[in-house]
Amino acid sequence: MDKKVISTISLAGCFGCHMSFLDIDLKLLELIELVEFNRSPLTDIKTFSKRIDIGIIEGGCSNDENVKVLKDFRKNCDILISLGECAIMGGLPALRNHLTLKECLEEAYFNVPTSNHNQTIPRHEDLPQLLDKVYPCHELVKIDYFLPGCPPSGEIIWQALAALIKNDKLEISKRLIKYD
Amino acid sequence: MHKLDLIIQKEGNSQDRLIPILWEIQKDIGCISLDTQTDLSKKLNLSPAEIQEVVSFYHFFSEEYRGKHQIYIDSSIIADFHDRNQIKTTFENELKINTGSVTPCGTFGLFETSCIGMSDQSPAVLIDFIPVPSLTVEKVKIILNSLKNGIKLEEIILSLGLGDGANSSNYIQSNINNNIVKKGHFLFKKWSKGEAISIASQMSPENIIQVISDSGLKGRGGAGFPTGLKWKLAKEVPSDKKYIVCNADEGEPGTFKDRVLLTEFIGLLLEGMIIASKAVGASKGYIYLRGEYSYLKNHIERQILDFKESGFINSFPIEVFLGAGAYICGEESALLESLEGKRGEPRIKPPFPVEQGLFGCPTVVNNVETFVLAAQIIRFGHESFSSLGTESSRGIRLLSISGDVEKPGIYEYEWGVSISEILRDCKAIEPTFVQVGGPSGTMISNKEFDRKISHDDLPTGGSFMVFSKKRSLFDILSNFMDFFVDESCGNCTPCRAGNVILRDLLTKVKTGKARPSDLNKIKDWGNIVSKTSRCGLGMTSPNPLLTSLKSMPEYFENAITNKDENFLDFDIEQATAEYKEFHNE
Numbered sequence: 169m170d171k172k173v174i175s176t177i178s179l180a181g182c183f184g185c186h187m188s189f190l191d192i193d194l195k196l197l198e199l200i201e202l203v204e205f206n207r208s209p210l211t212d213i214k215t216f217s218k219r220i221d222i223g224i225i226e227g228g229c230s231n232d233e234n235v236k237v238l239k240d241f242r243k244n245c246d247i248l249i250s251l252g253e254c255a256i257m258g259g260l261p262a263l264r265n266h267l268t269l270k271e272c273l274e275e276a277y278f279n280v281p282t283s284n285h286n287q288t289i290p291r292h293e294d295l296p297q298l299l300d301k302v303y304p305c306h307e308l309v310k311i312d313y314f315l316p317g318c319p320p321s322g323e324i325i326w327q328a329l330a331a332l333i334k335n336d337k338l339e340i341s342k343r344l345i346k347y348d
Numbered sequence: 349m350h351k352l353d354l355i356i357q358k359e360g361n362s363q364d365r366l367i368p369i370l371w372e373i374q375k376d377i378g379c380i381s382l383d384t385q386t387d388l389s390k391k392l393n394l395s396p397a398e399i400q401e402v403v404s405f406y407h408f409f410s411e412e413y414r415g416k417h418q419i420y421i422d423s424s425i426i427a428d429f430h431d432r433n434q435i436k437t438t439f440e441n442e443l444k445i446n447t448g449s450v451t452p453c454g455t456f457g458l459f460e461t462s463c464i465g466m467s468d469q470s471p472a473v474l475i476d477f478i479p480v481p482s483l484t485v486e487k488v489k490i491i492l493n494s495l496k497n498g499i500k501l502e503e504i505i506l507s508l509g510l511g512d513g514a515n516s517s518n519y520i521q522s523n524i525n526n527n528i529v530k531k532g533h534f535l536f537k538k539w540s541k542g543e544a545i546s547i548a549s550q551m552s553p554e555n556i557i558q559v560i561s562d563s564g565l566k567g568r569g570g571a572g573f574p575t576g577l578k579w580k581l582a583k584e585v586p587s588d589k590k591y592i593v594c595n596a597d598e599g600e601p602g603t604f605k606d607r608v609l610l611t612e613f614i615g616l617l618l619e620g621m622i623i624a625s626k627a628v629g630a631s632k633g634y635i636y637l638r639g640e641y642s643y644l645k646n647h648i649e650r651q652i653l654d655f656k657e658s659g660f661i662n663s664f665p666i667e668v669f670l671g672a673g674a675y676i677c678g679e680e681s682a683l684l685e686s687l688e689g690k691r692g693e694p695r696i697k698p699p700f701p702v703e704q705g706l707f708g709c710p711t712v713v714n715n716v717e718t719f720v721l722a723a724q725i726i727r728f729g730h731e732s733f734s735s736l737g738t739e740s741s742r743g744i745r746l747l748s749i750s751g752d753v754e755k756p757g758i759y760e761y762e763w764g765v766s767i768s769e770i771l772r773d774c775k776a777i778e779p780t781f782v783q784v785g786g787p788s789g790t791m792i793s794n795k796e797f798d799r800k801i802s803h804d805d806l807p808t809g810g811s812f813m814v815f816s817k818k819r820s821l822f823d824i825l826s827n828f829m830d831f832f833v834d835e836s837c838g839n840c841t842p843c844r845a846g847n848v849i850l851r852d853l854l855t856k857v858k859t860g861k862a863r864p865s866d867l868n869k870i871k872d873w874g875n876i877v878s879k880t881s882r883c884g885l886g887m888t889s890p891n892p893l894l895t896s897l898k899s900m901p902e903y904f905e906n907a908i909t910n911k912d913e914n915f916l917d918f919d920i921e922q923a924t925a926e927y928k929e930f931h932n933e
Contacts, residue, residue, distance in 0.1 A: 232920060269927055291931045297927045300923050307916065308915075309915055310915075
């Protein structure tokens with residue numbers, strides 16, 4: 169069997185989902201027999217060098233760079249997975265959706281106790297432009313699968329990947345997706 | 349004495365008096381502030397949260413001040429199509445405020461509310477909870493100027509001209525018209541006061557129930573439960589106390605037949621309730637009157653007093669209880685919760701109200717029209733009714749016809765009448781869609797006008813809205829979805845969240861952003877919402893979307909131009925506009 173090609177990315181996320189991915193521990197050895205990693209923070213490869221079988225997205229879209237990357241992933245991946253709360257629903261970053269961008273930036277740069285009073289809000293053409301709010305990935309591109317959790321456990325990530333690679337039906341026990 | 353004490357002294361201090369008490373405070377002060385709620389909670393021996401959860405539930409109660417004069421604009425689709433926007437803009441311009449706010453001086457508050465039962469004379473508003481229909485820009489200006497000059501609303505209404513029938517009587521004095529267009533041969537038979545009661549007094553309770561059962565009368569609220577069976581079930585439950593409740597919370601957009609029945613047939617309604625009380629052995633009756641019809645309260649109470657003086661209701665007191673703006677209270681168990689002074693959230697059934705209804709006692713809840721028809725059936729015998737209509741749907745049905753027709757108003761039909769016959773009678777203007785049974789009913793296209801009004805084809809609670817070819821299907825559906833999102837009580841997730849999801853999907857279709865797969869999503873979510881919601885609201889709210897998708901798929905398919913499922917419409921320019929504006933770019 170050819171090795172499946174996997175790419176991952178963290179958009180407006182905290183890398184917690186990626187950490188959880190690494191938490192599959194010894195299964196990593198099994199996984200590396202089945203897949204190869206292409207563009208991903210895990211490999212530090214920044215561009216796609218071939219067609220991707222499975223793209224894994226952590227985090228929602230908070231700025232124009234996120235949008236560009238997400239679309240690039242959709243273009244290059246056969247299957248796209250939203251991994252974790254932020255990719256699926258915006259997560260913690262989406263708390264700012266109740267505020268205007270102005271309120272949000274002024275709070276972050278001026279009003280917090282740690283701000284120094286000469287502070288300005290940075291703006292440079294190389295800096296990504298913030299969106300009016302944080303969007304979940306499926307509002308921009310088609311997402312094939314959703315793996316919930318904050319973060320999803322290593323076990324759920326492993327089971328989902330194994331099922332996709334082996335073309336098995338995924339049956340996740342309730343224990344793994346029960347959060348209350 | 350403190351005002352609050354006076355109100356409580358008048359109404360009593362038990363929880364079931366909470367809504368009447370809140371009404372008095374809202375009308376008197378213009379709001380029910382948190383401080384007032386805390387005071388009230390001490391006096392009623394409830395927790396502040398128990399007061400707040402009720403205040404926040406009903407549209408007409410508010411924690412924030414709503415003005416000396418509270419104005420509510422009817423936001424029904426029929427009003428939308430009758431220049432509602434122009435009226436709204438006139439109010440906004442004259443008062444120099446946006447809808448949803450109060451003038452700086454606090455004199456006027458301008459808000460929106462769901463259909464107020466005036467679709468035959470749209471656009472309409474509630475001013476201080478009194479409906480003022482058939483508005484024009486000129487009328488709005490006259491009304492506002494008069495109010496600003498301190499002229500009383502009653503005098504303004506008098507100067508606008510009183511309506512027909514009992515609307516001009518001393519106890520109503522409104523400029524609403526009944527608009528009774530088609531009188532049939534059953535309901536409109538001349539009333540003679542007390543006749544039905546005196547016939548029933550010669551009958552045993554079993555006998556009364558038998559006659560009602562034999563007539564084939566089914567509940568007129570929409571669900572169509574056999575009335576005789578309901579009464580029989582309530583009779584059979586042993587209990588010292590039983591209640592008869594008339595559901596006059598006519599909230600289905602486009603319906604107004606109960607408004608007319610309450611105006612012109614209140615005597616027959618009371619007789620129907622009294623007969624029901626004899627049949628089931630009930631000791632008290634309530635008329636749960638929607639807040640929007642509070643202008644009819646004096647009229648109804650006058651008739652009750654009249655019946656009392658005539659000796660008809662010695663052992664069966666009837667009380668008029670005012671709702672406070674909540675569509676869901678038309679659902680019988682939500683209505684009972686509301687009568688008990690709580691949030692109008694539907695109960696889980698069983699037990700059904702006939703077993704455990706108001707205050708846990710067996711209760712019959714029937715629609716206004718059901719009681720009126722029951723009284724007529726007792727007068728003229730079950731055959732006079734069962735010989736009309738069809739096999740599954742006996743007797744007659746009142747329709748409230750509105751929309752793009754030359755003659756909106758009340759029509760009496762035998763069940764089984766075809767849509768095309770109705771459209772002919774009301775002189776429909778280029779009819780293209782008809783919404784039968786209100787937003788919770790069925791949307792049909794002009795290819796289906798041979799269908800019939802009956803329980804096994806097109807059941808209806810009485811609303812009949814006609815839309816001409818110049819109306820947009822998606823405007824209509826959006827208005828309905830907004831309505832359901834607004835009126836969902838929020839208790840169960842499928843209804844609370846599902847209706848928002850359905851509305852979002854519809855917006856995608858309407859704005860040309862949908863993809864072919866979205867149509868399947870509408871069907872899937874529609875099924876989830878209708879199959880898993882707790883009460884009739886969520887069970888029926890997907891109906892207009894699902895029925896129009898079924899009968900007119902071409903409208904939806906034509907609205908989808910982009911078939912690319914991978915990349916959805918996302919306007920990056922718009923999404924970054926706020927950021928650029930912040931940086932003055």
